[in-house]
Amino acid sequence: MRPSKRGELVQEALRIFYRDGFHATGMDLLSAETGISKTTMFKHFRSKEDLILAVLRLRDEQFRNWLFRRMEQAGPPRAQLFAMFDALGEWFGSPDFRSCMFIKASSEYPDPAHPIHAQSAEHKRLLFTQVEKLAAQAGAKDPAQLARGLLLLKEGAIVTAHLGHEADPAGDAKMVAGTLMADLPA
């Protein structure tokens, strides 16, 4: 029964923070909705900020695992890059989609020097590294530039799916990605 409640708490807090926001979610509500006592929460995390950082670590791992596993199923690198937008489309279609956790975190903690903001930026950096590698494997002349372009489209699609009126931002992004990867070797 060692660290059982801790993981459960992080998982549930992720769900609730994602749904309602960070500032808008109090520790009392968190305790009430998870059934985990406040005493226990503060035994595992010395502050709300520490809990949020743990939540973001979990989300980073979850999200990148999910995305790249789904991309790998598409086969060769070029197809994998296209598949990123198919995965996004499925995500956008899920009923509890509410944008990107890290964009939300950086919105609520706008100071880049804030640990929560910094850790969110780190997630984006890790994503870039993985996409850049795939772009190189796909034979891009400038893998970094292709990766930057594709990730611009990804972030734009996420924001638009949450805030915009568009029917299929992932599909739109995939089309633009097509013009970007047109000169790639098959």
Next chain:
Amino acid sequence: MRPSKRGELVQEALRIFYRDGFHATGMDLLSAETGISKTTMFKHFRSKEDLILAVLRLRDEQFRNWLFRRMEQAGPPRAQLFAMFDALGEWFGSPDFRSCMFIKASSEYPDPAHPIHAQSAEHKRLLFTQVEKLAAQAGAKDPAQLARGLLLLKEGAIVTAHLGHEADPAGDAKMVAGTLMADLPA
């Protein structure tokens, strides 16, 4: 001396909300930093939410005026569309740039049914209409699709400028926009 303090309050509140976030900014701090008494604030706005809605209306007007005025200076429609990314680049370079007010608002009020979220979505809709018109004037075969692509790049660039490590997201976005508009008549 009619509605003097009201406008001043909205303007200052815009600055402070943009800098620190909505939930993180209390009405007392707002009163202290603007020098406007809390009594007066609540005489002009019956709630914080009403004030935020007024702030968003002002921001919508300010931002679209600024952006499209700057684009108009670029000359013909095609050049105007490219100029959007130059304008973004200048914005990103300003020392107090902290992402897009409406993305931030939708992050803090994630429920699409919430008035603040809905009004943020309306801003994006207005932007789309204007860009779509320009795309039509530029001779695009599918103006709506071109507008959607360009705005994906715009939103992605904004998020990346705030959260990412990239040196020049506006420049990256402009390059991708170039591949999108390659077949446009000069």
Next chain:
DNA sequence: CGTTTAATGAACCGATCTGTTCACTTTGGC
């Protein structure tokens, strides 16, 4: 069995939250 560790519930802390009340002062227009 006994000990340690995890977890609980509820009360409590001071600070801050949105919003109100009220008596007072300033200001502009006639």
Next chain:
DNA sequence: GCCAAAGTGAACAGATCGGTTCATTAAACG
């Protein structure tokens, strides 16, 4: 100079904030 509108300051309200304290319970491990 008068009146009405606009603004002020400070206290107040009740709720909630992040975080702590403490006595108690439950369970894993030797």
